[in-house]
Amino acid sequence: MSMPSEPYEGQAPDPGDRDRREATGGDWVIPAIALAFTTYYLISIQDLVWEAKIAAVFVAVMLYLLIGIFALQTVFGLKRGMLRIDFSTLWENGPLFRIRVLLFGLAVASVAALPWLGFTLSTFGFLLAAFLWLERMPPKTAVITAGALALSGYILFIAILRTAFPMGPFELAVRAVTGI
Amino acid sequence: MEPSLGFVAELFAHALSYWWLILIATTIGIIIGAMPGFGSANTIIMLLPFTLAVDVDVAMIFMVSLFCASQSGGGITSILLNIPGNGGSAATCLDGYPMAKKGLGQQALVLSFVASQVGGMVTAGMSIFLLPYMAKLAYYLHSVEMVVIVLFGITLIASIASENMLKGLIAGGLGLLIGAIGADHIYSTPRATFGFLELYDGVPLIPVLIGVFAISEALIMMESRSVLSEEGLQVVRRAGWKETLEGIKWAFQRTWLMIWTAIVGLIIGIVPGAGASIAAFVAYQQARLYSKRPEKFGTGIPEGVIAPESSNNGCASGDLIPLLVIGVPGGTTAAVMMIVMTYHGVQLGPRLFIQTPELGYGVFVTMLVAYGVMLFTTLPLTRYISKLILIPTAVLAPIIIAFTMVGSFAPRGYMFDLWLTLLFGVIGYICRRTGYNVVAILIGVILGPLLEANVMRALRISGNDPLVFFSSPVANILWALLAISLFVPTFVQWRKNRQARSTPSKTAEAI
Amino acid sequence: MFSKGMTRRGFLATGGAAAAAFGAPAVARSQGAAFPSDNIQVLVPTGEGGGVDQAARAFTRVWAKHLGANFEYSYFPGASGQVGYEVFIGKREANAYNLLFGNIGPEMIMYATQNVKYKYPEDIMYFGAIDSDDSVIWVATNSKFKTINDLVEEGKKREITLSTSRLPHPSTIGALALADATGMKVRMIPYGGGGPARAAAITGEVDGCATFLSSSLGLSEQARFLTVFNDKNRAPDLTNNAPPINEALGTKLPTLSGQRAWAIHRSVAEKYPDRLKKLTDTMKTVFDDPEYKTVAEKAGTPWEFIQYADAAACDASAKEFAELAKQYKTLLSAGK
Structure with missing residues (x-):
């Protein structure tokens, strides 16, 4: 793991206390993605001349090899009883996973709503919902905090830095009033 | 063409008389530098009406100060939130964030600022007096040599993934392949774009950066109430001015490191097309290599913050050298500066130093002054900025998501980039949860295209002769250094193991 | 959940604050106004x-x-x-x-x-x-090629490398057409941008650069222009009076301007x-x-x-x- 003091190692509650074998399963996801993408990549370039291909083919072969070794390692590990299949590393524990899904779901919703609501309102909505549901802030505090943040975001990113977000009702209203 | 000391002093006085402008420009620069997705190039473009309207020396003072400051600012979010403000400060996350979690965020910020500023000053100073020789470097660092330099950075994948080599290499390989999405480097034919026009020019770096770092970090950090460890929390609450002084002390205990990593950045910066991100990764890799305690890198040690920060600011001086000496911009910001200079009728290239030496040298003198000014403005701030991580994660995480997403959108204005960010957020989350190194992915994405472009170009120039990679003395020296950097740690480790027989797993990391 | 009124008040407050923060004059944007009524x-x-x-x-x-x-x-x-x-x-x-x-x-x-x-x-x-803007071929001032004829002669013995910003470019076609017409051999090296392409020619990584004229003028005395892909050199003073390609070599190449x-x-x-x-x-x-x-x-x-x-x-x-x-x-x- 990259950043050694990351939660993955130390702080995660270890469901494997009951079982001394190392968990495997969750760590197949990345190789599976890599495998699928590598294969797609190779298919996408099959009609090109070698100069457009060679680098990718080199990396692809390397990836296939690495994933092959990983697969062997896993198979042997399972056979020898050093590994056990367990996907729970992906979600850690139920309540925490629900919180993460909620936060991510809110992010997805706010991006989906962005073309209609515009930056300010979608950010406000996202922050408000997150503060209310995740932090359990008192509604008044949540509204004020989210509102202040969304408004600062509007001033900084749209009014000053001119980020070309789709205009929503708020941006249009401000524009109609002030011409910004 | 070396300038006299008196002449430099005069330029110094001139730049100092614009201290207020430098103050404004560096403040803007630090802020935009710390915001992922915003950078000096966009900002200078937005401010073109100003820079075109004022005198050229004033415009240069403004642009150069802003540019340096944006390089310094990138480390702030890397350290406090594990979110690099730009590609150049991605390597800073490796040790900066672990420091912050231990409650040493304030010291880490100080280290980052001092390293940035000392590195920047050293290289700007060197540039003033050694400019003609530096400019010659561009004549020796061509595609072949760049291939080896980029490889230095890529080997970092192996060393930072030492805890699980196989997973690290898979992550790095996936990153390389993701980096190879988009137009090929010879014919500009799009590859593996899933039919998305938005990927024709390659996977955009900022959404990947924000996805794998910011979004996934926001999801991960929800597991506890604070980013900080319990102990770290106590440390940060108590922190005052003492910590700032301590950071300064730690930095100057490593003065030589600051200097030589800055020079690494300077040299890499001189090559047109190579930028701060590669400089930072190479410097980190080199610092780790020559460190007495390489195994501590990645656990939150001062060296790991100093090396990349000093180097990416050294790179800033280097970026401007080809612009001034040859008249060819080395990076996007330099290209924008070129617009302003040509608009004001400044002749770039060798003639600049004959016709208007005060401008040519003035650029580096301004850098010196700007970095000096920043020492005074940034260091006191560290005490306050570092408190940012006291915010509970349930509040911090949504704020990170909301505001970094702006950075994904801003550079290109595609809704697509927001979805891409979320996708990479999920990938980053899975990586972190299952032991794949996200920095390894990022190194692949950043350096992969550089490597491919230079390899393909070198091959094409040579008529597809693979021996071209060993055809120049400079390249051969670099190859030898690369080989040393790969084998020396293995050897040292092997000897250590023989002596101690206690840490058997570490030999692999040098591969 | 909190009430809707709360949100509305929140919105109104924010809207009002924004309006106050930007005391700029209101500019009405009438849709029917004469073109252009917007940026x-x-x-x-x-x-x-x-x-x-x-x-x-x-x-x-x-x-x-x-x-x-x-x-x-x-x-x-x-x-x-x-x-x-x-x-x-x-x-x-x-x-x-x-x-x-x-x-x-x-x-x-x-x-x-x-x-x-x-x-x-x-x-x-x-x-x-x-x-x-005309396509040109230029070399670094310290290059041994003094004229386009030197370059073509050498190109008959070995492959000449020319940098270019990207392959799909008129100057690339110019160089390839030149190679076809004279029997010289040329290999175009794309650098993904004009800046790196120019730097490569000046620092001697390649024999020369094929590009548009105006972007190379800033190089002044570092570059020696060998030829212009047009019937006439329209800026002789700025290009060391480089000859038009067809005049220098007796070829019949098309004008390749951008x-x-x-x-x-x-x-x-x-x-x-x-x-x-x-x-x-x-x-x-x-x-x-x-x-x-x-x-x-x-x-x-x-x-x-x-x-x-x-x-x-x-x-x-x-x-x-x-x-x-x-x-x-x-x-x-x-x-x-």
Whole structure:
């Protein structure tokens, strides 16, 4: 793991206390993605001349090899009883996973709503919902905090830095009033 | 063409008389530098009406100060939130964030600022007096040599993934392949774009950066109430001015490191097309290599913050050298500066130093002054900025998501980039949860295209002769250094193991 | 959950604060007002700070006065301009408020050699070119090649390497056509940008550089121009009097100039002919404005190259390049 003091190692509650074998399963996801993408990549370039291909083919072969070794390692590990299949590393524990899904779901919703609501309102909505549901802030505090943040975001990113977000009702209203 | 000391002093006085402008420009620069997705190039473009309207020396003072400051600012979010403000400060996350979690965020910020500023000053100073020789470097660092330099950075994948080599290499390989999405480097034919026009020019770096770092970090950090460890929390609450002084002390205990990593950045910066991100990764890799305690890198040690920060600011001086000496911009910001200079009728290239030496040298003198000014403005701030991580994660995480997403959108204005960010957020989350190194992915994405472009170009120039990679003395020296950097740690480790027989797993990391 | 009234109050408060924060005068934007009632959005299919960007900004600085609207820029570089064109045609509204500023030569070569999703001339039209920049070959001053004949002679013995910003480019076609006509061997090396391509030639990584003239003028005495791909060298003083290619070698190569031009959705011509006319008319007046001469030269384009061409001339040039590119398609694209 990259950043050694990351939660993955130390702080995660270890469901494997009951079982001394190392968990495997969750760590197949990345190789599976890599495998699928590598294969797609190779298919996408099959009609090109070698100069457009060679680098990718080199990396692809390397990836296939690495994933092959990983697969062997896993198979042997399972056979020898050093590994056990367990996907729970992906979600850690139920309540925490629900919180993460909620936060991510809110992010997805706010991006989906962005073309209609515009930056300010979608950010406000996202922050408000997150503060209310995740932090359990008192509604008044949540509204004020989210509102202040969304408004600062509007001033900084749209009014000053001119980020070309789709205009929503708020941006249009401000524009109609002030011409910004 | 070396300038006299008196002449430099005069330029110094001139730049100092614009201290207020430098103050404004560096403040803007630090802020935009710390915001992922915003950078000096966009900002200078937005401010073109100003820079075109004022005198050229004033415009240069403004642009150069802003540019340096944006390089310094990138480390702030890397350290406090594990979110690099730009590609150049991605390597800073490796040790900066672990420091912050231990409650040493304030010291880490100080280290980052001092390293940035000392590195920047050293290289700007060197540039003033050694400019003609530096400019010659561009004549020796061509595609072949760049291939080896980029490889230095890529080997970092192996060393930072030492805890699980196989997973690290898979992550790095996936990153390389993701980096190879988009137009090929010879014919500009799009590859593996899933039919998305938005990927024709390659996977955009900022959404990947924000996805794998910011979004996934926001999801991960929800597991506890604070980013900080319990102990770290106590440390940060108590922190005052003492910590700032301590950071300064730690930095100057490593003065030589600051200097030589800055020079690494300077040299890499001189090559047109190579930028701060590669400089930072190479410097980190080199610092780790020559460190007495390489195994501590990645656990939150001062060296790991100093090396990349000093180097990416050294790179800033280097970026401007080809612009001034040859008249060819080395990076996007330099290209924008070129617009302003040509608009004001400044002749770039060798003639600049004959016709208007005060401008040519003035650029580096301004850098010196700007970095000096920043020492005074940034260091006191560290005490306050570092408190940012006291915010509970349930509040911090949504704020990170909301505001970094702006950075994904801003550079290109595609809704697509927001979805891409979320996708990479999920990938980053899975990586972190299952032991794949996200920095390894990022190194692949950043350096992969550089490597491919230079390899393909070198091959094409040579008529597809693979021996071209060993055809120049400079390249051969670099190859030898690369080989040393790969084998020396293995050897040292092997000897250590023989002596101690206690840490058997570490030999692999040098591969 | 909190009440709806709370949100509304929140919104009203924020709205009011915003209005107060920006005490700017209210500018009503009436939809029916005369064109243009809003800023013009310029899409540049190459990077910011590049030659095209500079030329566009110089032009709009003056044009803004004549048109009575400001110009805002966005950049969509990638795949030799393909990204910019596809974004423009696919995602920008065809209402005459969206313009594209590109370079006809290179971008029509891109059109002819890549798999693009739009059609010329059905989807896009160039309604006016502002300049004409010639393809050239130059070498570093310390190069052993003094004339184009030296280069061609050497090229008969070994392969000459020439840097270029990208393969689909008129100067690449020029060099390849030159090789065909003289029997020399040439290998074009793309650097993914004009800056790195020029640096490669000056620092001696390649034998020379094939590019457009104006972007190389800033190099002054570091470059020696060998030839110009036109019937006449229009800026002899700036190019050490390099001879026109056909005059020097007795060949019959076509003129390979890049015309930087304003483009618009083809459908605008039918839907809003008045708007297009306004754009075209005001654009023409820019050339007579003395301020334009100053800013154009400041942006690095020699005044000799500033040359208006109307929509018909642009169209002819575009089609010519598309034809030419088809001849060299195998050398310019990665498709087998």
